[in-house]
Amino acid sequence: MFTSEQIATFSDLEYNLYNYVINHIDKVIYMRIRDLAIETHVSTTTILRFCKKVDCNGFSEFKIKLKMYLEQQADTPTLIDGESSLTEFLERTLTHDFELKITEIAQVIAKAKHVVFIGVGSSGILAEYGSRYFSGLKKFSLYIKDPYLPIHGQYLEDSITIVLSVSGESRATLSQVNQFKQEGSIIVSLTNKADSSLAKMSNYNLAYYASAEFLGDTNLTTQIPVIYLLERLAKTTYQEMSPKQK
Template sequence: MFTHEQIASFSDLEHRLYNYVIKHIDQVIYMRIRDLANETHVSTTTILRFCQKLDCDGFSEFKVKLKMYKEKQTDQQSIISGDTSLTEFLERTLTQDFQEKIETIASVLAEAKRVVFIGIGSSGILAEYGSRYFSGLKKFAFYIKDPFMPIHEQYIEESVTIVLSVSGETESTLNQVNQFKQEGSTIVSITNHADSSLAKLSDYHLAYYVSNEFLNHTNLTTQIPVVYLLERLAKATYQRMDV
């Protein structure tokens, strides 16, 4: 509801109003405009101008949007027990189809000259872990955590790129994958859903399907399935390598 651009456009009085609203959402959604004006020591005109900057036609619409914003924040702050999601994931990985998919990808990885890992945020941390794990099993691998790093053909010649992304919709990651794909790298993606844009761009894809978790806009979706998939792929790849 409150974007960076909107907050940057506030005057000093509007910033005072914004700070009060954020700290007293439960009270503001039931206030009259004159009550809010008295509490914040600003005019009703200032409040209406504040509402307009938030794309609201008036104070009534602002209170409706504020209530929806509060409910959304409450939903995002609920922490889910990961036991059920993890159990369901492990049950899915034991199916023959899923294991055959892993074995197929491992065969491709075994033939590759190098393996490149990419990801940002928590996925970038796991990309580093994946490259280290593969290297420990005698498969040359490295990771790139900067989505804007210049890529040259010689870096990814005869390579397989493993892309990690929870949503599969991060724009900078998608742009990077397009560049790798155009340079001839085989794309393997690991995301939470098979219908993501990243999955559709990939030559091979693994989805782990666990419940999304957010706290204060931070994505806290469990990454245990990703660790399992990386280690499973690395070991299956090693078994196919001529070492």
């Protein structure tokens, strides 16, 4: 309902108004503007200014959006079971062209000196898993879950950066990837769609096209395809490295 950008613009009075609305949404949607002004000890002008800051033309539109938000929170979405998600993914990706793409990327990873995994949130957890899995198959890897971690160019020389992002649109991730790319690292991304910003700025992209699922603002899109792709890439990379180890 309220974005962090909007909240950052609030005055002290507007913060008080915001806190009251958050704690009494079910009551506010039936209030008149004068009633809310009395309850929060602010003027109607302050309320109208507050409504404008949250992209509403007036108090009536603000109450409508509040009601829609409540209805959205009350809805119980039908979640896709894991078996259906996996079957859907495998049917789309187990093709000859997809196999060739995985092999091509694995060959590039096998030649690199360093492998760095990047991800934020749930993708950060999988970045850690990917790093451990690759290291277990004799390709030592590191992971970064902090998008603001300072990185110096000498550490990215002859490196592969594997970036995990469901949407491929996270500003923090895109900024970090841009830095890595400028320092000469080859970018491999795993995203849900091939037309995302991250996919387009990557040297290589693997898109898994899982059906997007949300519960409120929480992204619940299955990560089963990501785990499969990470393990498949790791094993194929190991096979590409094997001749050099004999």
